[in-house]
Amino acid sequence: MTRIPIEDGYFTVPDDPTERPRLLGSRCPACGEHFFPRRHVCAACLAEGCEDVELGPRGRLWTWTYVHVPLFAKKDRRVDAYGVGQVDLPEGPRVQAILVGGRDDFEIGMELELDLETLRVDESTGDETVIFRFRPLAEGAAR
């Protein structure tokens, strides 16, 4: 059984399932601005040749909502309701993603961490297709 990212080049999938995944972003060597996802031309200063960096895995919730209709990509997974948020990474980028948790688990400004969620399992190989999510940082988690 292997965990396979839904798309290469957006996030890491650590071999050790207890290790947090990280987002694959870019840093401009000229002005230092960070981006997610990866890009070649800096959006701030237009310099070419941004460098690959890993971002996260923690960030702060800028805004969020809770959606009460089925997930858009219904072919992947059926859920009754889910959170969506925009998360500010310490490096600068604001990332929009599905949130893991219940209706009352979120508040603006709280700290979250990146996690992987299984979208589907290949029944013949047991391989899991995974996507990144953010979840509220567990109480008392090591900083």
Place this chain on the structure above:
Amino acid sequence: MRIEGAAIAGSGMVRFGNHRDRSLASLARDAGLAALHDAGMTLADVDEAFVGYIQPKVLVGVKAMKELGLTGLPVTHIENASATGLVALREAAWAVASGRARVAMAIAFDKMTDMAGGGGGGRGAGRDELDSTILPAAYFALWAQRRMHERGTTPEHFAAVAAKNWNHGALCPMSHRRPDHTVTVEEVLASQVIAEPLTAMMICPADDGAACVIVAADDVVRARQPGRRIVRPVASVLRSETYSPGHTFLGPVVGPATMTRDTALAAYDDAGLGPEDVDLAFCHDAFANEEIDYYELLGFCPEGDGEKLLMEGETTLGGRIPFNTDGGLIARGHPGGPTGLAMVHEIVQQLRGEAEGRQVEGARTALAHLVGGGSVCTVNLFRAE
């Protein structure tokens, strides 16, 4: 740059709604003929056409134009998500203002009921799949939640926008939603929660429809329509996003709010007008919370005063600056491409003084705003002579 020498010759539309049983071409034909009849023209009079539609189909625009005739005219496709119709009009207005065409048509049609799951989703794999996993309502709800956090805005404010637009729709024969009773804030709040704090009645319907506007040189309109009040597009600005820190690149996002402010300032500057000159306005109210932000970003009140302007009734018919007199996207409907041209259809009637039952008295200047896919914004100003 101000648009000089161009005037609206005619406009027409197919009432938005569920037209599952009709082809795109037949919707386009009916809207095109309505505008041509209004202008007193046939396709033989039209030098150029700009065709707006959102769905990815090769040459569907050129094929639909054949329903109106085969005259050899150049046809150009326009796709800018929800802003498509107004961008088609922009091209038509400039084709005439530049002297390249004497008469230009902007026409748009779409069937949202054909699109898998609604706008923006369900296409392709890979990055597209990452991009489309979130419902459109959710990302505008993110904006609403942030405003509630920063400004103390409440769901009642968003419901008041929606109720106003539903009630405006009741007065407009071209509105999809024409409630048979006065819609209240309580009724809007009691409808199904889609993405908190947005309820179903705060969200535009997924519509099918078509709309068309014909722009012509001033002298053409004067010669063909003696005695009719001339309505001119005087400014049309289109902008995409400017980078600022915290920009969200991946996923359906609403784009920075400043995009609307920058676009509006440029349009006012081009026209030599200011918000104080505008008698009525139209905005991208696909989600009710947006309208309050646009009151501020379009310059109709200071930042933070949007709720006050709304609750004092200033943006309702009869108020200082009525917004979305035809019901807006929430009531008149939002098939995608045609939406902006439906706005212009209503503006033409209002500025001609022909908007029976919902006329803004003495209206001379109107503004039409749309954002598209959160990544583009267009602001257009129209003036009656």
